[in-house]
Amino acid sequence: MDFQPTLPIPISFISGRYLLFSIDAVTYLRREHNTCGVLIGTLPQIPQQNVFLGLPLELMPEEARLLVDKGVACIVDEAKAQKDGMQSLLEEDRRQYLRELESQGLQAARIVAGRKEQQKEDYFKKSLEKKGKKKPNVQSKETSNGDPTASPTGPSTANDEPASLGDFFAGDSSSSRGTSNSTPNPQHTYGVTPTTSYPPLPHPSASSDAILSRPDVPLSYPLFAHMHTRGYFLSPGLRFGCQYVAYPGDPLRFHSHFLVVSAEWDQDINLMDIIIGGRLGTGVKKGFLLGGPQKEKPEDGSEIERTESVRTFSIEWAGM
């Protein structure tokens, strides 16, 4: 739960996107640094579905920049890091890594098999208690069907979730089912595909030449950083036609408070845009937050002073 990843966390820069592949890094950044990003990974077979997305996590350039400026993360040119890493990988390391994966797969298979066995026993016990005698053939049929949890007489609710998880993995290869049903110590091992390549490759260090400089950010970055330091979680604002949506805490727990739009200090703002934003915000129970830095962007691209000079205004419809 409170896993501490090695800092700085490598953010993979791949074809113009800032991506995270490690679930530990993702949860850590969300927990400690109010950074949510957007999950963009979908299923290779069904790339159209976007209901359940998983790793990798894409970060906005602003998020990546903020983490780099805080010293929490570094940007890695992933293509270069992979190439260099693979070249320097020794044959012995490679074998050991494969062995490790195999043992992990075996371990996973063992756990699933054990669980199945447990399920089967529970089920037997239950149905015996319930119906008395004429069970045996019915039971064997249902268990070989594979999903006892789906039947109303399935295992107890406390066991439900891990059991179905086990089934899900077991369903991956039909050949494993036979063995795992018969023995808790299966011959068959699962193929484990790690999401990150940092166990075999060395963790990128700050001195590595695959490390890129801090990301370029849009002019709205100072406002982003300002809101972030106030503890807001910011996510992209496309849904509401603004630049960022600001949540007062984790988006899973809170409704958002603001539609955030940034402007430069002397940038011409159409008053109608304030009305539009204010009215839309009020319509969706949010405030419209307009703000920006009083200073102009300096030559060296440092954003610290600009961030400190940010002033914001919250706008709501007056209802009159």
Add this chain to the structure above:
Amino acid sequence: MPSTQTAAPSTEPSALTKLIETVSASGNPVEATTIQILHNLQQQHLWTNMQLHHISAPETSPETPAVPVLISGVPPHRVYTHPDEQLYMLEKGIREDDLRPERLFVIPTAQNQSWSLRRMASAFDAMSGIEFVEDKESLPEVDVEMTKKLDQYYEKREEAIATKEWGSTRMLLAMVDKNMGGDGTVVYYVVQEGEVKPRQN
């Protein structure tokens, strides 16, 4: 209708136009906007004790101030209540109508007027420099218990203003539709400095 049929009725200027002509001799469009919004507040929203606050430009800049004039007045009912303040009032059993009416400042603008963060900020800065006397009359007669509650409320409010927990400096942004064929509608938006959480509408 009185029998002034000599002049075509269609060319008769509106009451508002006449007002603008009589009050503003300069023909300055900003002044006309201000009068129009003031008129709207007074006549449509029944605000009272209206005042105009002319803002002098800071001596450092030769330009005219971004917002030359602010309007202030007392609305018949509360325009804005911060959600936390609302909760407090609910707990104490205070209704909005029990409270003393409050003076509110208005930034008069017209559609398509050029606007920027600097102008918005300058309006807020100017407002904080304006001194005005809060009129304490016209409180309805209430019983002893309510007076006590209200005193508590005002005390709490003083604190909240200092800590900004019930929102910060607030003004109304008024925008009047003065385009060709515009109908003179005025819309009002509450603007507060800083991040102030939205009301639970």
